[in-house]
Amino acid sequence: MRLLCCSSLGKATGISALFIVGFALILKYFDDDTVPVKYLSMSEDIEAQEEHFRRQNQSCFILGASGETGKVLLEELLQRNIYSRITLIGRRKLTFEGEAYKNLVQEVVDFEKLDEYAAAFQGHHVGYCCLGTTRAKAGADGFVRVDHDYVLKSAELAKVGGCKQFHLESSRGANKDSSFLYLKVKGQVEAEIEALDFDRFSIYRPGVLLVDRQESRPGEWLARKFFAAVNTVVTSSMSVPIQAVAKAMVSNTLLQPEKKTEILENKAIAALGKTVKK
């Protein structure tokens, strides 16, 4: 009986593995996420670029530093030490322990009254936005409020406050004409921020974020497990490890794009996220 049970289990595992490999190969064949980002120069020596950037004494802010991407992005920025000042703008104060965090500035704001907190957005060279919620968590209106209204208002205040570059974590499939609320809102906010005319606007469109999320999101958990398995077979346009997103956001900041607005699709993020070994 036990032997029978083990052999059934073995068969099921084998079939699942075959399914994942098959799916991965099909995905690779039909994958159309191949739009490369063009840079004016792309030095191999990332450390020299970091040093060059560091000497400019720039400052940045992060929106959503308490979230999964924001947390990793903050660690990446601290480790690579390219800014003289990092400000976290959020709805609550975060607790950090250790020397590495001693120079962080935290601005606690009420996102419903952002105009009253314009000062928090003043004087930063670069802004990173990893803010977002889900429809399941906040309802349709709440989702639009956060992923569109809060994000756009923050970008507007940053622009008025002198910010030159805005880096937005959007989503794979973002499209202002989509009939899906999530993709439509992501596409709309991208277009509206582009119209603000930052010197540089970088849009990151990751697929499913591969991360052991603290918060329970059962549907996303299942998708993550599946795509994590697929990701071990091929790099697809459907998912990306969260560390790669953070690394790509930082590395991309160091490079000079050809255009004012650049869109990094999932594969470009995964590729750029691999360029830094540290």
Ligand SMILES: NC(=O)c1ccc[n+]([C@@H]2O[C@H](COP(=O)([O-])OP(=O)(O)OC[C@H]3O[C@@H](n4cnc5c(N)ncnc54)[C@H](OP(=O)(O)O)[C@@H]3O)[C@@H](O)[C@H]2O)c1
């Ligand atoms: N999950 C995915 O697989 C996936 C895939 C592609 C793109 N994205 C997009 O990538 C971005 C980052 O995703 P993530 O999973 O890293 O985010 P996350 O872990 O859900 O964190 C979201 C951040 O937004 C803040 N936030 C949420 N609701 C808020 C509200 N009502 N008022 C103020 N702040 C609020 C959170 O602050 P608190 O900590 O205070 O709640 C947190 O800092 C999002 O825009 C998301 O749509 C996600």
